[in-house]
Amino acid sequence: MKLFKPKSKASITISLLLAVIILSGCWDIRDINHRVLPVVVGISTTDDDLYKVFLKIPEPVEEMTKVKIVSGTGETISKAVDAISRNMESSVDLLHVKVIMIERKTAEEGVKDIIAGFMRSREVSSKALVTICDQDLNEFFSILSTKELHGTTMLDFFEKNAGWNAEIALTRVWEVYRSIHSYTRDVAIPLIAAGKTTTYEQIGSAVIKNGKMVEQISNDETLLFNAFKGESAHGQIEVLNHASVMIIGNNMHHHSELTEKQPFLQSRIKLKVVILETRGKTTSATIKKELSTLLTGRFAEMMAKLEESEADILGLGQFYRNKITRKELKNWRSEYYPNLKMDMQFEIDIQNEGYLRTT
């Protein structure tokens, strides 16, 4: 057999260039206007254990974007998406999905497979937000389709520089995935329903433990959750009997101790606030005191609820990772966490009193 001997540099260059073109698979590339880019994926389960997938697709129509909602069913999510894709004139591209919405019923049954599927396929960005719909998804999306919606509404609802609010928990796909596999950390996911006057309404947050929804916390408690996460409560109004204030910044210090299987945590949360409104006669000292009692009480209430359901959404177990052995750590939720004693102190720092002093 004769060995192929390239004649010159030119022939090598030409064959390399050909290889670049042949091996690239660039003929599979679809231009952006031939792809549909759903922003929201809704997932529910039907009675005969099939997934029903809803896609909310912004569609450019003459100078503006309209929203189209399509749905399909299948044994797996990708099958369902494929079914939708088959019936549409452009191919469905999940790369731009920003929000994944799961029906409450499905979430209570467990989302382990769904989340693992998203993580595995990598088609959906792991930064996509996870939410739970407190309504039947059919109903929710049919309400949405009757409303005149702008293309990216659901996204803007969670966007930090748009409609986000400190009472909304932001939880990404990868965080849910982490919580499924972590011994010491769970997540809170916003519970959304179609609003009466507004498009959406947040009812509270769902507490997810091991991929299952186990508890629900209110909006006020979600604020505390966010404050604890350092997702600062910036721009948030807190109503008291006498005044409403806006939290403009927070930082915290924790000190954890473990004595004989009895965890003890001392937390000091420092809140910087600005007074927005007052009612009747108040002084800053009263506001400070009342705010502190209110928050401490609210926090204790939330902790009691969470300890009962053994869901550690604040990630308090993280403080004990260096104190409990790996073997024991897996019992954190069941044995240590319910016994956790917390000493919570809020330090309030009023940064701007407005005209309170002079009037």
Next chain:
Amino acid sequence: MEQLVQEIKSKLENNEDFLLQRDYLADTAIILLGFNTLVDFVKTRAVLQKHAESHLLQNRPPEDLWNAIGELIEGNVNKAISSIYEGKLIIHLADTDRSIIMEPVSTMLDRSIETPANENVIQGALNAFTEGIDANIGIVRKLVNSEELIMASYSTGQNRKKKLSLLYLEGQADTELLKNLESHIEKNIHQDISDLQGLAKMLGFPSWSAISKFNTTELPHHAVQYLKKGRVILFIDRLPFALILPSLLWDMFAIENDRNFPLPIMIAIRSIRIIGILITLITPGLYVALVSVNPEVLQIQLALSVAQSREGVPYPALVEIIFMLVILELILEASVRLPKSIGPTITMVGGIILGQAVVEAKLVSNLLIIILAATTIANSTIAGFQNAVSIRLFKYVIVILASIYGLLGLVSGLVIIGAYLAGLDTYGKSYLYINVKGNESNGR
């Protein structure tokens, strides 16, 4: 008639402008030979007569006069003829074998020194090099005004002689570079160098290099600054610019005239040029990559508006952008070719009408027009036309790679261009060389 004159006449009489004139100078019969297109005969004769008169007044022998006028030759028809071609005047002394080659008053064939035609100066010296090599060297001498300036001249070419001059500052210029230059010039002295390709061949530079090895400038001020930094200037007769060797990457961003501004402004101007080169290289490729291969990188709002602007466009992004880029290159090339009075019309037709119509006809997207405009404007910020053309070429490499591999291709295209630039050198001096000592401004 003498044999010499006969011989010259027989060789040159086909030329209508060849003039043979009998005259008397210091009571000697002479014959003037020359081209009346190159020699101003009236003025030259006046000069000759004046010369002769002053000699006669001092009662000096005519032999002195002949020596004073020019170079005396005996016989040597070939030398006489080549001198005539060079624009000299031959004064033949009648009834002898001797003639004089004289530097006459020549007719005005050169431009006077004017403002630069292709390089704009905002705040700086406004004179520019012209076609005459002697004038150019003179300008440089006047600016340098130092004994360090060394000039070497070469007469190159086989039949048609072309003057090539090499200027450098003694002690500043790289001796290695000089040695290489001189040896290459001497070795290939018979090659034709009427253009830069010919010169590159003579100096042994590869002819397939996409970036010119010569940094050209029309501005004497710039050329002198380069001299002070140890570069070497080459002048070719009839080319109205200086060729600076070695050419470096940094020359794309830095113009000497920048130093006439305060330092922060100079830095700002140069950073704008760096941004300009990046925009030229990246934006067309980025458009292709984002629109067809990696739309997930775009923000969803942007992705939607891009998708909307491409709605109804029949071609894939690559075809679309190549189509428009070629049209743009045509406009650029046409506006170079056109007379100055029609140029603006073409720009308007090309830029506004065509651009608008092509979008209306849904052949390309709105966004692409913006991208193209940005690219073309950014391309013009690069210093030196030769460099701008090279960069214009490089962007196609990136566009094609981006259409195949998306953002990855874009980055690898930049790496390939970077590697290519790093591979260039002029006699061992890398193209990417940057003087980091920071003391180049004072010339030491």
